[in-house]
Amino acid sequence: MSAFAAMAWNGFREARRNRVTVLVAAFALLLLFATTLVTEVTVSTFDRVVTDFGLGVMSLLLVFLAIYLSSGLISREIERRTIFLMVSKPMSRSRFLLARLAGNMLTLGVLLVAMTLLFWVELVLHRSPITQPQLAALWGLYLELFILTSAGFLMSTFASQLVSALVTTGLYFAGHLCSDIYNLGVKSKVELVQWVSKATYYALPNLERLNFRPRATYAIEVTAAELGSATLYALGWGALFCVLAAIVFERRDFR
């Protein structure tokens, strides 16, 4: 196992032994089971409700975990001074940072897969089809988690866990409201509002581009081009946050 893989695996092990991760995962699985209860109040749109509720639960809890795990990962290492033993090892700071990010993404990926399997079991039990838009929505969710994790990481290199978590949560909401903010500017007659709304739109990742959940609910197919474009978009933003995090982290003194 290479140094990078060892650090990434350690990140996964850390999350696995973290009570919050375990509790959230257990809660998510419980909620997915509870999908059965939702079907009791559904008359004709059974498939839609199961898909919407299932994907919604997964999205909400995984976003919470992504923010919680990423915002404290580096700042906690600095506060607890475990960073001294890691940064002094034969591994560059950037590789260390990326390995920690990879560990986080591995944790989120494993949880997403576990939740997806349970979600599919629910669908099969209720004789609902597993559709292409559902898969696209799951991939979109993972890309969204990647952007949020990278942003949390960037904040975590220079701010405390609380500040990192607040900023990343703000980014999550702003990222989903980006298009609305842009449209507000388009409709406004005030030049300053137009300018600010456009600047906000371009300065923040538009997380709605990765949100295929409504289409999964209504079983509207997502094309390969759309998926490819969403993937590149997410990778671009993630890479930008990672590069900025590496620049900040490389310059830091650990006193």
Added chain:
Amino acid sequence: MTVASASDSSLPVSIRGLSKTYRVGFFLNKQVKALQGLDLEIAPGQVYGLLGPNGAGKSTTIKILMGLVRASQGQALLFGEPPDRPQVRRQVGFLPENPSLYEYLTGREFVTLAGRIFGLSGQELDQRVERVLGEVGMGRASDLQIRRYSKGMVQRTALAQALISGPRLLVLDEPTSGLDPLGRRQMRDLILAEREKGTTILFCTHIISDVESLCDRVVVLVGGRRVQEGSVQELVSAKAPSVEMVVHGLPLEQLQALGFTYEQAQQLDSRVLLRVPDADSHGLLQAVISKGGRVSRVQPARFSLEELFLDAMKQAGGQTVGGEIQ
């Protein structure tokens, strides 16, 4: 100090004009000079002590060498190369002051992780983990989570991870702090065992007895500056020598009336302990005998490293804590 070129790859540590200024305060408008133009060279196989009060710049020096802190000026090299190169770090084991380990791991898992980062794997890694955990006395407790460890156990596990790669240079920051007397003794034995293997050891402490018993050479830092450097023997014998005498048969008052300047004069029951500069010892001996006194012991007084340390601090203006603030 040995003279060699700054990039001499045979030197485990070579430092030239090293300075570090920290910016502090809400607006980062205050500067603390933690290190000021430090020069240092450590030859292979030496046990080298960094001695100084709190805030003298010892830990800053070590952190620059370990790539944790960037120098403001000057150059620090390990085996002739900048310390941030991975191939250099592979040859260095580091034990920080009050080490903090991943508490969710067991001691064995942590040392194994450290070994993997050093590029070890398979059977070789397993064997080394077993060996170093045994060497530091953590063989039996290594499968407990670190959050259940005492401070001494954490210190030992941290030392084990420093030894996992079989380093050519071992950097230890306050290795005996927080340990009980037995733990300190074992830590000292481990350092000596590493020296026997030919490992170069740089260690920083303010426990002077550790320096005296372990170090070949010492540098004394005060306020970020080097105030003394040399072998322990050189440093303690460089001071103007003095002589201790034990005199019987003459009271202290009569001895004081002889007109000599005593560094120490103390009545001990029926005898008097005197310490005089070596230049006066012959005259005092004759004077005591001529007055009917008897001298039972004459010996050179040992100047301890502790006195040297206190002396160095006095020379530096009594500055004991922190660097120079501007």
